[in-house]
Amino acid sequence: MTTDLLQIELRKAERSRIQEVDFNNLPFGKHFSDHMFVADFVDGQWQNQQIVPFDNFTLSPALSSLHYGQAIFEGMKAFKNEAGEVLMFRPLDNVKRMNESAHRMCMATLPEDVFMGGLEALLRVDADWVPSTPGSSLYIRPYMFATDTYLGVAPSKTYRFCIFTCPVGQYYSNPPKLKVETDYIRSAPGGTGFAKCAGNYAGSLYPTLLAQQQGYDQLIWTDAVEHKYIEESGTMNIMFVIDGKLVTPALSDSILRGITRDTLIKIAKTMGIEVEERKVSIAEVVEGIGNGRLTEAFGAGTAVVVSPYSLIGFNGQDYMLPEHAPSDSIALKLKEQLDAIRTGKADDSFGWVYKV
The missing domain is CATH 3.30.470.10 (Aminotransferase class 4, branched-chain amino acid transferase, N-terminal domain)
Known part of the structure; x- marks a missing residue:
């Protein structure tokens, strides 16, 4: 243009x-x-x-x-x-x-x-x-x-x-600690959760403050009906590595359609990583951390880019996530490829980069 x-x-x-x-x-x-x-x-x-x-x-x-x-x-x-x-x-x-x-x-x-x-x-x-x-x-x-x-x-x-x-x-200087929110809601079906409007963020400030007072950095929002399924985090979409697959909550009218989220999904597929967009329950995440099937959890967004989590807190208990060397982490491999495309160091086969 x-x-x-x-x-x-x-x-x-x-x-x-x-x-x-x-x-x-x-x-x-x-x-x-x-x-x-x-x-x-x-x-x-x-x-x-x-x-x-x-x-x-x-x-x-x-x-x-x-x-x-x-x-x-x-x-x-x-x-x-x-x-x-x-x-x-x-x-x-x-x-x-x-x-x-x-x-x-x-x-x-x-x-x-x-x-x-x-x-x-x-x-x-x-x-x-x-x-x-x-x-x-x-x-x-x-x-x-x-x-x-x-x-x-x-x-x-x-x-x-x-x-x-x-x-x-960088948005976060250290891997953030996340608390699963099961009382307050960010958005509800039929609401404005998919829109990037100021009110969504205003409503999130108080429960986030409560979590920060407990030693966490951000929240993991759950669905407004049952508080059973994970939706997104305060400043990012959320992704998991379960059984070697990239798993992320499926989009709905209560989840922001993240551009970084979409980018990572497309990059993952080109790298031969299987991707699942579906419902992800808190129970599956907690159980997966315990039995080793869930190996990574991270946020994806313009501000945070790719941000691995250090732990997830739920019902008063903290579940530590394993640390990975960059060569062993799917999240960090995706981030490296994304950074290379955005800065012109890697081929942009998707036509994503716009030169001013």
């Missing part, structure tokens, strides 16, 4: 903050790049497309999204290859998923040229912010929120779309 930059107004920052960042020590989500892309949906169309300095918004106290929660977002990453070129990974899948979220939340959908045009223009302007250090990347946050100033409960007629970026390192 070739972006017509004449359609996007550019207002550059007077001074770059890039010298303030230690690219060898990047916390996740703390440093923000110099610019952001902004567009507004008004009178039935997207307009006022701009690249502007990263800064605060001035918002009305009556902004409908602050009261009724019409807000959605995506998570993406950009990388540099050995030639210094900026690469994105599966961005069109993010466009598709964002519009699925927008449809569920009664929000305006985004034309591909607005999303991709703004994204590509932004990455050209802030290309120096894309890290080249191993294990680092430029995290990209596209998001949209309602902008009507009206206190009636109804879908907004106006929206703001924004993209900003931040250079990041």
